[in-house]
Amino acid sequence: MFVETTQPAGAPSVPASPGAxxxxxxxxxxxxNKPYMESVAGAFDLTVQQMYALKQMDNERPLAMSELATxxxxxASNVTSIVDKLETRxxxxxxxxxxxxxxxxxVMTPExxxxxxxxxxxxxxxxxxxxxxxxxxxxxxxRILERALGSTE
Amino acid sequence: MFVETTQPAGAPSVPASPGAxxxxxxxxxxxxNKPYMESVAGAFDLTVQQMYALKQMDNERPLAMSELATxxxxxASNVTSIVDKLETRxxxxxxxxxxxxxxxxxVMTPExxxxxxxxxxxxxxxxxxxxxxxxxxxxxxxRILERALGSTE
DNA sequence: TATTGTTATACTCTATAACTATA
DNA sequence: TATAGTTATAGAGTATAACAATA
Numbered sequence: 001m002f003v004e005t006t007q008p009a010g011a012p013s014v015p016a017s018p019g020a021x022x023x024x025x026x027x028x029x030x031x032x033n034k035p036y037m038e039s040v041a042g043a044f045d046l047t048v049q050q051m052y053a054l055k056q057m058d059n060e061r062p063l064a065m066s067e068l069a070t071x072x073x074x075x076a077s078n079v080t081s082i083v084d085k086l087e088t089r090x091x092x093x094x095x096x097x098x099x100x101x102x103x104x105x106x107v108m109t110p111e112x113x114x115x116x117x118x119x120x121x122x123x124x125x126x127x128x129x130x131x132x133x134x135x136x137x138x139x140x141x142x143r144i145l146e147r148a149l150g151s152t153e
Numbered sequence: 154m155f156v157e158t159t160q161p162a163g164a165p166s167v168p169a170s171p172g173a174x175x176x177x178x179x180x181x182x183x184x185x186n187k188p189y190m191e192s193v194a195g196a197f198d199l200t201v202q203q204m205y206a207l208k209q210m211d212n213e214r215p216l217a218m219s220e221l222a223t224x225x226x227x228x229a230s231n232v233t234s235i236v237d238k239l240e241t242r243x244x245x246x247x248x249x250x251x252x253x254x255x256x257x258x259x260v261m262t263p264e265x266x267x268x269x270x271x272x273x274x275x276x277x278x279x280x281x282x283x284x285x286x287x288x289x290x291x292x293x294x295x296r297i298l299e300r301a302l303g304s305t306e
Numbered sequence: 307t308a309t310t311g312t313t314a315t316a317c318t319c320t321a322t323a324a325c326t327a328t329a
Numbered sequence: 330t331a332t333a334g335t336t337a338t339a340g341a342g343t344a345t346a347a348c349a350a351t352a
Contacts, residue, residue, distance in 0.1 A: 018291035019279035023186075025298035026283075030183050031226050032302065033176075047341065065311060073184050075344055080312060082342085102310040102351050126172035130179075132304040137297045138171035144290045144297075145178035148282045149185065200318065218334060228321055233335055235319085247334095255328045255333040 033127045040122060044115060053082050054091065054108075054116050055123075062095065062105035091115055186280040193275060197268060206235050207244065207261075207269050208276075215248065215258035244268055 016024065041051040049072065056071045057063055065083065069076045083106065086092040091112030097103035108116065125131065130138065169177065194204040202225065209224045210216055218236065222229045236259065239245040244265030250256035261269065278284065283291065 016277060017279070018288055018295055019284045019286070020277050022291050022294040022298065023279040023283045024276075025295060025302065026179065026183065029298055029302055030179070034226060049342070066309095073187060074342075076311065077313080077345080078343060085341090100310085100352070104311065123177075124169060124173050126170070126176040129301045129304055130176045131172045133172070133297065133301055135171055137300060138175050140293060141175040141297050142171055142178060144286065144294050145175065145182055147290060148286055149178065149182055202319070219332095227319075229334065230322080230336080231320060238318095253329075253333085257334065 029129060033129055036127045043122070044119060046119075049082060050086060051119055053079075053086065054112065054119060057092065057106055057108050057112070057116070059107050059113070062107045064097070064103045064105060066103075068106065086112070182282060186282055189280040196275070197272060199272075203235060203239060204272055206232075206239065207265065207272060210245065210259055210261050210265075210269070212260050212266070215260045217250070217256045217258060219256075221259065239265070 037048050041048045044051065046054070053068060053072060056068055063071075065079050066076055068083070069079045072079065072082075083092060083094070087094065090109055093107050093109055094104040095107055097105050130141075133141070190201050194201045197204065199207070206221060206225060209221060216224075218232050219229055221236070222232045225232065225235075236245060236247070240247065243262055246260050246262055247257040248260055250258050283294075286294070
């Protein structure tokens with residue numbers, strides 16, 4: 001049975017590079033924390049994506065739909081449905097931009113601001129996987145992740 | 154306008170704890186890398202979840218459907234449809250377990266093994282955000298993430 | 307003509323509940 | 330009765346393409 005691998009089928013994989021291993025670990029950690037994040041959002045009767053959308057909005061400088069799409073990393077047609085859900089529940093309002101009437105500015109209602117305040121408060125407690133690390137590790141993690149995110153800018 | 158936040162509406166948030174900040178950064182990094190992961194999986198005509206499922210299988214000890222569900226962190230009914238897609242394309246086969254005929258053992262076909270070999274090879278290159286870090290940072294990241302994952306066990 | 311946002315459509319991932327075939 | 334997996338159904342997120350309003 002010919003198999004195009006670099007090693008016998010079923011054998012443990014070749015030791016990965018530190019970069020590949022770090023990425024795999026981050027993927028595992030993210031997946032391990034998914035139920036936690038869903039329960040946090042669920043406690044506010046939000047999905048994770050809705051919670052994240054709420055966190056991006058800023059009434060000082062209202063977001064356009066297209067800007068929110070960029071921040072959430074998804075298509076504009078998606079944002080329509082995410083914002084629909086938040087608007088139906090009275091947390092967000094669409095306001096036409098005076099200078100360019102094609103653009104919809106997203107502003108939060110008082111209820112939306114109140115909800116976001118509670119979400120922000122709750123999210124000051126990280127998932128246990130991160131929270132259980134000692135502060136030195138948490139700070140080192142911040143520094144490294146900041147460098148990683150900076151490298152794409 | 155009364156707003157239940159701990160600070161004026163629209164103001165920059167209270168300095169987060171290192172743990173909360175680390176988690177936020179990890180979330181941002183993960184989202185930034187999503188298009189990369191989709192393009193890697195897409196190059197093999199797989200979704201990210203299908204690619205991940207493939208990586209979990211081991212013909213030395215065939216997985217049960219329920220075991221794959223645990224590894225993927227999702228419901229068993231999901232795994233049925235993920236495996237259906239892989240089986241339709243000839244990468245995986247369901248084999249009845251002799252000792253307990255309710256259980257389906259998942260084995261990879263030669264085509265599945267070949268594909269997984271190519272996927273493993275490709276995944277030895279991490280996303281640029283991680284790959285551009287110096288090796289010291291990558292190694293530190295591995296150590297910290299291992300500790301984080303260990304803390305839930 | 308080009309752009310912003312919406313609508314229509316479709317696919318993946320997800321879960322719950324009811325079902326089957328075994329145990 | 331209980332368990333492994335499937336099927337039916339439904340909802341959220343995702344994208345593409347066609348569309349309306351505006352620039």
